Amino acid sequence: MPPELATSVERDGRAAVVRLEGDLVVPTARALYTQLQDIARRRDVRSIVIDFARVGRIDSSGVAAVSLVGQQAKRSGRTLELRELGEHHRAAFAMSPRKVEEPPAEPPPTSFEALGDSMIATWDGAKALTSIVKDTTYQGVLVAGRRKQLPAGSVASQLFEMGFNGLFIVSLLAFLIGMTMGFQGVTQLERFGAGVFVADMLGLSMVRELAPLMTAIIITGRTGAAIAAELGTMKVRSEIDALATMGIDPNRFLILPRLLAITIAGPALTLIAMFVGMLGGMLVTSLALDLPAIAYWGRIAESVTLGDFAHGLIKAVLFSWIIAISGSHFGMRATGDPSSVGHATTRTVVVSVLSIILVDAAFATITTIAGGGP
Amino acid sequence: MSTLLECRDLVCGYDKPLLQDVNLTVGAHEIVVLLGGSGCGKSTLLRTITGLLPPLSGQVLVFGESLYDLAPEERNQLLRRTGTAFQQDALFGSMSVGENIALPLRELTKLPQSMIKEMVRMKLGLVGLGGFESRLPTQLSGGQRKRAALARATILDPQLVFCDEPSAGLDPVVAASIDETLVQFRDTLGITLVVVTHVIESVRAIADRAVVLAGGRVCAAGTIAELEASTAPEVYGFFHRVPVAPHATPTTRTITRGIT
Numbered sequence: 031m032p033p034e035l036a037t038s039v040e041r042d043g044r045a046a047v048v049r050l051e052g053d054l055v056v057p058t059a060r061a062l063y064t065q066l067q068d069i070a071r072r073r074d075v076r077s078i079v080i081d082f083a084r085v086g087r088i089d090s091s092g093v094a095a096v097s098l099v100g101q102q103a104k105r106s107g108r109t110l111e112l113r114e115l116g117e118h119h120r121a122a123f124a125m126s127p128r129k130v131e132e133p134p135a136e137p138p139p140t141s142f143e144a145l146g147d148s149m150i151a152t153w154d155g156a157k158a159l160t161s162i163v164k165d166t167t168y169q170g171v172l173v174a175g176r177r178k179q180l181p182a183g184s185v186a187s188q189l190f191e192m193g194f195n196g197l198f199i200v201s202l203l204a205f206l207i208g209m210t211m212g213f214q215g216v217t218q219l220e221r222f223g224a225g226v227f228v229a230d231m232l233g234l235s236m237v238r239e240l241a242p243l244m245t246a247i248i249i250t251g252r253t254g255a256a257i258a259a260e261l262g263t264m265k266v267r268s269e270i271d272a273l274a275t276m277g278i279d280p281n282r283f284l285i286l287p288r289l290l291a292i293t294i295a296g297p298a299l300t301l302i303a304m305f306v307g308m309l310g311g312m313l314v315t316s317l318a319l320d321l322p323a324i325a326y327w328g329r330i331a332e333s334v335t336l337g338d339f340a341h342g343l344i345k346a347v348l349f350s351w352i353i354a355i356s357g358s359h360f361g362m363r364a365t366g367d368p369s370s371v372g373h374a375t376t377r378t379v380v381v382s383v384l385s386i387i388l389v390d391a392a393f394a395t396i397t398t399i400a401g402g403g404p
Numbered sequence: 405m406s407t408l409l410e411c412r413d414l415v416c417g418y419d420k421p422l423l424q425d426v427n428l429t430v431g432a433h434e435i436v437v438l439l440g441g442s443g444c445g446k447s448t449l450l451r452t453i454t455g456l457l458p459p460l461s462g463q464v465l466v467f468g469e470s471l472y473d474l475a476p477e478e479r480n481q482l483l484r485r486t487g488t489a490f491q492q493d494a495l496f497g498s499m500s501v502g503e504n505i506a507l508p509l510r511e512l513t514k515l516p517q518s519m520i521k522e523m524v525r526m527k528l529g530l531v532g533l534g535g536f537e538s539r540l541p542t543q544l545s546g547g548q549r550k551r552a553a554l555a556r557a558t559i560l561d562p563q564l565v566f567c568d569e570p571s572a573g574l575d576p577v578v579a580a581s582i583d584e585t586l587v588q589f590r591d592t593l594g595i596t597l598v599v600v601t602h603v604i605e606s607v608r609a610i611a612d613r614a615v616v617l618a619g620g621r622v623c624a625a626g627t628i629a630e631l632e633a634s635t636a637p638e639v640y641g642f643f644h645r646v647p648v649a650p651h652a653t654p655t656t657r658t659i660t661r662g663i664t
Contacts, residue, residue, distance in 0.1 A: 181511070268494040272556075275454050275488035275566075276508045277480035283511070 054092030063095035083114035169282035188291035204303035208310025229329035232311035246349035258378035261361025262371035296350025414462035440617035487557035502537030547578035
């Protein structure tokens with residue numbers, strides 16, 4: 031049977047006497063609260079008296095209702111009196127919140143202060159990034175000079191993960207992009223009777239532009255995100271602090287092996303993507319134009335120089351460094367909150383892709399001005 | 405008794421001071437407990453002492469050297485004479501327990517592999533984890549992970565070991581065995597320990613001295629007997645499980661041995 035609470039209100043001069051009968055609990059508290067509020071608003075009532083003589087159970091909702099009405103009455107200059115309270119009623123009312131002096135809350139920052147905070151955060155981020163680059167380079171010099179060693183097998187294991195495990199997806203995408211480019215080229219160039227030049231177009235665009243860019247974007251998604259997530263998780267789990275307190279430099283132990291591995295894996299995957307992309311284009315041209323494979327590769331050999339390969343591979347190295355440094359920077363800046371690992375991963379992908387495209391554009395501009403083509 | 409650790413007028417915190425005017429000394433072969441309620445700054449102080457969080461002002465002297473005035477490589481050299489066991493254990497998830505414990509030996513010494521393996525076996529035996537070398541940290545219970553972290557912190561036989569909440573969140577039996585291990589480290593290996601905890605049973609079991617932190621400063625320090633007898637509200641409340649009103653600031657400062 032649901033709890034019930036019957037109320038009756040009697041007037042005693044300017045006082046309203048509310049007699050309760052039943053349980054003052056969650057199912058009945060709201061109706062009582064509304065009724066008491068109405069009484070507390072009446073102009074002819076100067077004091078409210080609640081009689082608890084026939085009240086059974088009272089829970090925190092009942093205490094809250096009476097406490098709020100008491101506060102409302104006090105604000106409007108009325109009084110609230112509780113009569114015939116039993117022991118358990120008194121114990122329940124002992125729960126009602128007392129006024130605790132809270133420490134003064136900090137005022138929210140003004141827009142000027144918020145701007146300052148964001149500038150300070152950006153400056154701190156830039157300092158941290160510079161510090162990672164500087165310290166990792168220093169550790170690299172120490173390792174090169176055989177004054178320090180890398181953790182045994184660390185570069186090989188990273189290389190396997192970044193390079194070998196990424197080979198299939200890079201090859202598949204390069205092959206499909208090569209085919210797509212081939213279809214586009216054949217369709218457009220054949221209208222002008224220049225279908226055979228598809229090989230030139232494919233060779234140059236894969237080697238100089240598409241393979242480095244596409245491989246870098248795949249590496250960002252696979253490896254950059256993984257670096258940020260791994261380092262971020264290690265940071266959150268205090269593993270990086272543990273290294274620091276052991277006197278082991280985290281830059282040498284964690285970042286340098288990843289940087290070295292990606293410096294090898296990035297260009298290697300790019301080189302593979304160049305050839306697999308051209309292979310995809312060859313498949314299309316041989317089917318659509320009946321162009322023999324030997325003629326296709328012959329045209330590529332004529333149009334694509336070693337300088338073009340160097341152009342693509344230098345970009346691949348730069349892109350790989352951007353990815354590794356972004357992943358390391360954002361991973362190492364993760365805080366104690368697990369969600370910061372997710373933020374670090376997202377930032378790594380966004381910043382890496384943006385930086386790669388900016389560097390690519392800058393590279394194209396510089397080489398065009400220098401006379402080497404985009 | 406030589407001093408291994410000293411804090412002079414230390415102010416520590418992240419952006420704002422969390423603890424101020426921290427002056428304390430830790431002598432050789434003693435176990436000093438940093439005691440205080442949640443959020444009082446115990447772990448922040450420990451991070452500052454272990455070289456992870458530069459102080460806002462003041463000095464941390466480890467083995468007489470000012471930790472934050474040293475060049476990074478010199479600081480690393482100094483830290484290699486210490487060990488730290490973290491609250492979260494901080495074992496490397498990608499390595500087995502044996503590899504975790506061997507890591508400082510592999511990275512920082514030129515000892516042969518066979519000797520490293522033997523030392524790892526010895527340390528694991530000491531913390532009651534004999535035969536766990538090849539297990540991954542994820543295959544261990546909370547108490548076993550804490551023990552493995554202690555074994556790693558002491559693998560180089562440091563003179564000074566810092567432990568952050570070594571027995572927090574563990575059942576009383578496992579917590580008692582961790583406490584016993586800490587005392588064993590001091591008695592058998594002569595290691596000095598600075599232990600952060602808020603588990604009062606652990607404090608009674610291991611501490612030679614305790615430093616009580618409350619209200620953003622050191623509010624008391626001394627032997628357990630001295631602190632048990634203290635009438636300062638924060639100290640009394642801690643040792644006798646009496647709640648202190650929220651946001652209350654310390655009213656009494658009981659300065660005893662160990663605070664200069």
